[in-house]
Amino acid sequence: MLRTTADRADLPRALDSSMLLHALPGALARTATAPGLLRRTDLAGRADVPGLQSLSGIFPDQGSYRGGTLVTIVGRHFTGATAVYFGARRAAAFSVLDDRTIVAVTPSGSGAVPVTVTTPGGSARIGYFSYLYWPVISRLIPSAGPVGGGNVVELVGANLSTALLVHFGDAIAFPTAVSEGQLLVTAPPVAGPGTVPVYVTTIGGVSNQLPYTYAAVPSVTGVSPSTGPIAGGTTLVVSGTGLSRVTSVTVGGVPAVSFRAYSDTLLVVVTPPGTPGPADLVITTPGGSVTVSGGFGYQAPTETAVSSAPAPSAVGEAVTFTAVVTGVPPTTGTPTGTVTFDFGDGSAPVPATLTGGTASVGHVYTAPSGTPYEVTVSYGGDVFFTPSTGTDTQVVEAASTTTTVQTSPDPSLAGQAVTLVARVSPVPPGDGAPAGTVTFDFGDGSPTVTAPLSGGAATVTHAYADAAEDPYAVTAAYSGDGNFTASTGTDTQTVQQAASATDVSLAPSPSVAGQPVTVTATVTTVPPGAGTPTGIVTFTFGDGTGSATAPVSAGVATVTHTYTGTTGSPFTIAASYGGNDSFAVSSGTDTQTVNRATTSTVVVSTPNPSTTGDQVTVTATVTAVAPGTGTPTGTVTLAIAGRTPRP
Structure with a gap:
């Protein structure tokens, strides 16, 4: 059988007689067109093939316009044939197999032409041969298919009515429907995905190639x-x-x-x-x-609404935010999933799970500085509902406060250090720790003192100098801050007299008669009282003389006293502090020993010298020797040599 290739230029135009003599005996010629048009001619069969005696004609009766088609001519009396004509053109080659059979190779031509055999006995027309043009394919529908094949592919083109085979690369398929401009073929399977050339073999030749892609399952x-x-x-x-x-x-x-x-x-x-x-x-x-x-x-689209309670709220007050997510009508159903609350104050967003389309969370605002706060709730959506966002505003007001003040110790003593503690607390439902300062007024006319709050408390220390205006009204005034309002607290402080102690000291001690003695009284405060007492100290000297008073200055009172004699020595000296508004009375004592003062005696006689018989006056003068003072009393005994002393 003469085979064709995809390259039309390689197709033979004619066969010589030697080729025919070797190729024809016993060969089987096939022509496949549409289903039901398969023609088979056993070229080696003769009278022994049933029905062949009655055959006459050209087999096949169509071929390429370029010639080269091997045909079998069946008839009678072919022995000695000298020529075979296809129209006006001689066959490219022919061979008489027997009296009834000639094989020939067509020359080039066009259209339908008569086939004539010339023998010595004359010429006779045996039948007609139709020249066909090369097939052309212009489109594959579809141009791709599965690796396993099995899908129907439509080839659109021209000169396709005598299609024999459709090639998918190395795979071959037979057309299932044929027309001049269309072929239907079931794509054969291939080993794997890729693109292969598709072309058609017809009686007229081999078509051009178009790419066909075997695609993998996606x-x-x-x-x-x-x-x-x-x-x-x-x-x-x-x-x-x-x-x-x-x-x-x-x-x-x-x-x-x-x-x-x-x-x-x-x-x-x-x-x-x-x-x-x-x-x-x-x-x-x-x-x-x-x-x-x-x-x-x-x-489905959704709407998200958010509400808060209470609104407005106070700093530190717990606020409940509620988000409700619904489908936009006419959508039905209840959204599920989560919503995220952003409170607008810089705190971390809080997620919450929807239950029945609703979610609630609590939040505490610590400052009103950003009020009103914009609250945003973002619904994340679920399989059935789209995300959506809702907003609201929350007004946050400064929380009210209460201020209390306590003193310790209470009562206190004059000069004693008193600790005053002011505590500032939010008034519910406000909450948190107020900051700022507290100003203390002690009620005694002293300057006010300001102290910062720490942990809600401010502490100062104050000493009341006296108890003159006891009890004292203490006031603690909280200044407030951006988050908490101002408030004031009061208390009273009872201040009592401080105990005092009086000590007496003497100088010089002992002393001598007539010597001035400095008597000093030192008045001090007995702890926990503090301060320096003032007032009057009354001195008694124990010698029967009158008392003396002296003011206390810097805690000290001083007087001077002269003892004129020693009778009663040692003398008890007492100092009595009279007290004042701040300090209680007190007294102290001491003893003073008074010794006799040293004296000096001077004797003077006059006249001196004197003569015998003169009256001589002898005078003795006795004086106190410092530091003693005063005029000595008593007797002086005069002794004259040779005479008896006389007082």
Whole structure:
């Protein structure tokens, strides 16, 4: 059998007689057109082939316009044939096999021409031979299919009515329907994906080639985003393999609005409208289909509302925020999932799970500085519902406060240190720790003192100098801050006289008669009292003389006293402090020993000298020797030599 190739230039135009003599005996010629048009001629069979005696004609009766078709001419009386004509042209070669059979190779030609055999006995027309043009294919529908084959491929072109075979690369398929401009064929299976040339072999020759792609079954590894509105229009990015030749995409059974493959691994799809809930994503390619169950979720639009209670609130007061998420009518159903609360004060957002479409959280504002605060609630959506956002404002006011003040010790003594503690607390429902300062007024006319709050308390120390205006009204005034209002607290402080002690000291001690003695009284405060007492000290000297008084200055009172004699020595000296508003009375004593003062005696006689018989006056003068003072009394005894002393 003479074979053809895909390259038309390689087809033989004619066969010489030697080729025919070797090729024809016993050969089987086949012509395949449409189903039912298969013709078989056993060229080696003769009268021993049933029915052959009655055959006459040209087999095959059509071939390429370029010639070279091997045909069998059946008739009678062919022995000695000298020529075979196809129209006006001689056969390229022919051979008489027997009296009834000639094989010939067609010359080039066109159209339908008579076939004439010339023998010595004359010429006779045996039949007609039709010249056919090369087949041409212009389109494959589809141009791709699964590796396993089995899909019907339409070949559109021209000169296809005598198609014998359709080649898919190295695989061969037989047409199932034939017309001049169309072939239908079932694609054969191949070993793996790839692109192969498709061409047609007809009686007229071999067609041009068109590419046909054997595609692998697609796979999907990711779909983003996974949800979108029921109105459609969501752009999906689908990743996977085998996506370069997608032929259809459905979402929930509805064709996608559009789709486009950017590579074998990337497909972009625009979703059609749908109903709330998960929808299967089905992607079809020539290689097959892949279904992503629930690969996309249609979501109905939602509305999120947020409310707060109480509103307004105070600093530190717990506020309850409630978010309600509903579907936008006519959507039905109850959204699920989570909402996130942003309180607008810089604190961390708080998520909460919806129950029956509602979620509540509590929050405490620590300052009103940003009031009104914008509260935002963001619903994250679920498979059936889209995300949405709701807002509200929360007014936060400064919390009221109460200020209390306590003193310790109470009562206290004059000069004693008193600790005053002011405590500032929010008035419920306000909460938190107030900051700022507290100013203390001690009620005694002394300057006020300001102290900072720490942990809600401020502490100062104060000593009351006297108890003159006891009890004293103590006031603690809290200044307030941005978060808490000002407030004032009061208390009373009882101040009592401090005990005093009086000590007496003498100088010099002992002394002598007539010597001045300095008497000093030192008045001190007995702890826990403090301060320096003032007032009057009364001195008594124990010698019968009158008392003396002296003011206390810097805690000391001083007088001077002269003892004129020693009778009664040692003398008891007492100092009595009379007290004042701040300090109680007290007294102290001491003893003073008074010794006799040393004297000096001077004797003077006059006249001196004297004569015998003169009256001589002798005078003795006795004086006190310092530090003694005064005039000595008593007697002086005069002794004259040779005479008896006389007082």
